[in-house]
Amino acid sequence: MGAREHTDGERDMTAAEQEGGDRRATAAVQTGGVRGAADAALPAERSAAAGVTGTFDRDRRYITTRITADGRDGYPVEPGRYRLVVSRACPWAHRSVIVRRLLGLEGAISLGVCGPTHDERSWTFDLDPGGRDPVLGIERIRDAYLARFPDYDRGITVPAIVDTTTGQVATNDFAQMTLDLSTEWRAFHRPGAPDLLPESHRDEILSVAEEVYRDVNDGVYRAGFARSQRAYEEAFGRLFSRLDRLSERLERRRYLVGDTITEADIRLFPTLVRFDAVYHGHFKCNRAKLTELPVLWAYARDLFQTPGFGDTVDFVHIKRHYYEVHASINPTRIVPAGPDLSGWLAPHGREALPGRPFGDGTPPGPPPPAERVPEGHGVTA
Secondary structure, eight states, rough: OOTTTTTBOOOOOOOHHHTTOOOOOOOSOOEEESSSSTTSSSSHHHHHHTTTTTOOOOOOOOOOOBBBTOTTTTTTTTTSEEEEETTTTOHHHHHHHHHHHHOOOOTTEEEEEESSOOOOOOOOOOSGGGSSTTOOOOOOOHHHHHHHOOOOOOOESSEEETTTTTTEEEOOOOHHHHHHHTTTGGGEEEEOOOSSSSSSGGHHHHHHHHHHHHITTTHHHHHTTTHHHHHHHHHHHHHHHHHHHHHHSSSOOOOSSSOOHHHHHHHHHHHHHHHIIHHHHOOOOOOOOOGSHHHHHHHHHHHHHTTTTGGOOOOOHHHHHHHHHOOOTTOEEEEEEOOOOOGGGGGOOGGSSSSOOTTOOOOOOOGGGGSSSSTTTTOOO
C-alpha cells in the first residue's frame, strides 16, 4: 500500500461533484453512518463487520481530495482557510492533532473538537456553547459533509478538514492527511519544527507504519469487533505477534525509524496510550497489558512525556467514547473507573538510548489555552 494505509476505489463523478470542481472522489458505499473509533452496531460498519467468517473489515473508502501547495485538487494550502475537526477520543484523529502540534500549525489550521460520543447520524459539537462549532456554525460535522455531497452515503468520520470559505469538507483521508501536513504545509511549519518524514528514511517509515496500521492500529478493532472465535483469535495473534516484534525493534533503539520521532511513532502512540484503558478489556486484547510489556511501556512513557504527545491525551473522552458508544460490546454503558494513570509520568530511562526526539529541531511550546486538555482529563504530576 506504499504511502497509504488503505486503497481507495474510484468512481465517476456525480453532477454535484462536477459542479463543485472536485476531481477526485471515493467509491460510494451502500450504507451511511458514523465512523471514527467505529462501533459495529452503526450502519457504516454492519456490512463490514458481519462477513461470512466473522472478520471485521474496515470500510476504507474516504474523500481523497488533498490540500496541496499547488492546489491541484482545488484545495490550495492557505493559512486560515481550513479547520481540522477531531474528537479527542478517536485514535485516527489523535495522530493529526499530534502532527499539527509538533509542526506548529496551530496558527495556520484551526481546531474544532467534537464531543466523545455520537449517535448514528454524526459526531456533534456538544462541547461548544450552544452546541455549535464557533467557526463553522454547525451542530454536526455531518453538515459539512452534506454541504459538499448532498447525497453523501458513506460514513461520517473524524478527522476531517473543512474548507471554512464554503463550509464543505475537503478531506477525511486520515492516512494521507498527516503526510500532507508534513510535506505540503512545510512553508508554514514553526521554526525548529521536526522533520517527521525525512527523505532518507521515508520508505522505511511508511513500511513500518503500514505494518503498525494492519496489525496494531486496526488489529485491536479486528479483535474487538470480531464476530467469530476464529476471527478474534486470528486478530489477537497478529496483534501480539506484532507487538512482540516492535518490542524487539525498540529494545536497542529509542524510536521506530532513525534516531528521531517520525510519522511511524506518531501512528503507533494513539493505540498504545489507549491500550490499558480500553483495548485490553473492552476489545479483549488481554494477553498482556501495556504496563506488562517492559520495552513498549517505557517507549510509550517516553513519547507521553514528550511535548505534543501526552498533553494531547484526554483519558476521560477516550473511555467515555468506547464504553458508552459501543453498546454492542458494553450494553450497560458503564465506564470503568480505572486504570491507574500515574505510571505514565514515571521515569522511562530511554534517554540513555541513541536518539533525540526532535533531532536538530526544538520541542513545541505549550498548547494554546483554548486547546488544552481539560483539567482532570489527563495525567498530572
